[in-house]
Amino acid sequence: MISTVSALKERSLLGLKDLSAAEINSILERAAFWDSQTDKVVPALKDKFVANMFFESSTRTRFSFEMAQKRLGAEVLNFSATASSIEKGESIYDTVRTIESMGVDAEVIRLTPSGVLEGLAERLSIPLINAGDGRNEHPTQALLDLYTMKQHFGDLRGLKVSIIGDIEHSRVARSNLWALQKFGADVKFCAPENMRAPELAEYAPYVSMEEAVCADVIMMLRVQLERHTEGLFKSKDDYRMQYGLTEERAGKLAPHTIIMHPAPMNRNVEIDDAVVEHAQSRIFKQMANGVPIRMAVMERAIQ
Template sequence: MNSLLTMNELQVREINEILKDAHSFAEGRQWAPGKKLFVANLFFEPSTRTKSSFEVAERRLGLDVIHFDAETSSVQKGETLYDTAKTLQSIGVGALVIRHEQDRYFDELKGKLNIPVINAGDGCGNHPTQSLLDLLTIQQEFGSLRRLKIAIIGDIRHSRVARSNADALSRLGAEVVFSGPKEWMDFSLESGSYENIDSAIKTADVVMLLRIQHERHSGDSSAPDGDYLSSFGMTKERERSMKPKAIIMHPAPVNRGMEIDSELVECDRSRIFKQMENGVFVRMAVLKRAFEKAEGGNIYEAHNQKWFVAN
């Protein structure tokens, strides 16, 4: 069984395997496990796109999705995450997809379940399938990540995406720079250096805008004052200054008129909705990996898995 918890634990070779499988899914190839498999999506934080994207990915693989509503679950009665997860395993669920507001919630589960866990976001920490879909989108555009300059802009400190991405991008050969309000930089990150916003946008091949996480800033005096769009956002003027083939990315949901001028959300350079499309393919690849290599003792092991061409 192959959990996916953080990007750091993936070797470059494994990242490339996942991306290759995702490419295959994008081209219409199909894969299905050899038997009926249940999966549960445990989202302890609101989300449209990640949850729906996982659900579409699961259904396309022919998995059976068990509905789990965190709001009305026994977690409300004080049950631990471990007991909830073990319960789902006991009733026959073959994999768990979990989003949780607590950083590294999965440490509580490690080595204690015999079904894979796929991390759909933990606190301000990791969001590996988001990183992978970003990588896929860049790879589709430029063939390789080698020698690309990638500017990550915005709320680095609270961003799952920034942390998951920066290291992976570096390991795959890209140069990463950060920009945005100084209050929101995280100088503890090992990969990437700080660059002035205008210069970063002008010289990057890929500009990755981050969401302003309003819901994480309630009562936070570190939020920058003034007009965010003109100071640190993608204005029409900055867009015009970009290199000819450079692209714009954003994990969404977009705060229109803040991180990006509303009219640029679907401009020629924008890959924002392409990223969402790719999210499904990446998640299919991650789920395939989870079941495919499931170890012997697991009754949910997929036997007859094989690739076949979509008709």
């Protein structure tokens, strides 16, 4: 029984904080294999059923997972909380457990509350994959970010990575922090006072915008200005001028620096419209890389 629970845990992907560098690297290497395949569909997961359980709205992540699953030949069930028994008061556990009982082989779950996913994983007998849980983690986003960086730089060790924006509410920042540090990257945060996560300061220092843009990787985050109505900034233009990756700032970046963003983007707030598809931008490459990464994660889950 213990070995079964251990094997199930190894196949699930709840976060990167407790995953070893070797295990992360194995996922990146397998993603590179899937990335190299020319066939649109390889039936590695033929006759397997996967449920995408999104209790929080998503477009990019859900479609990326679905594309990955279908490219592997899996049968895919998509769940929307807005049209479910959740509206009638059914608990998240009951809903997830119900879908499990129907015979699916794995579930991909996105949740608004933090800390719920681990409890679910302990009570279910199929692998769970975290597609974003509250302010906790977004492991597949960080994996595709690392994969994108490795494609460009070859090695992550010593890489200077600045993560800029709403750190307080960002699960992307957390997953990238935990993963990048395992590979010897130098991570720094940049955020206004009311968008900082103080508990992360011991792991990555907060620096000025001027210092942050002197990095190998500039990772901009979506600014959730709706959460900061009483914050430091009077307007989106105010934020853009102080913390946005403006066209002027992008023009001063080192030639080797790459620009990243997990999306969705607030164009002309945290990143200027002209910078999104700048020559040094890898934003749409990140989105493309999400498919092979999620293929590797799905294959790992359903062995």
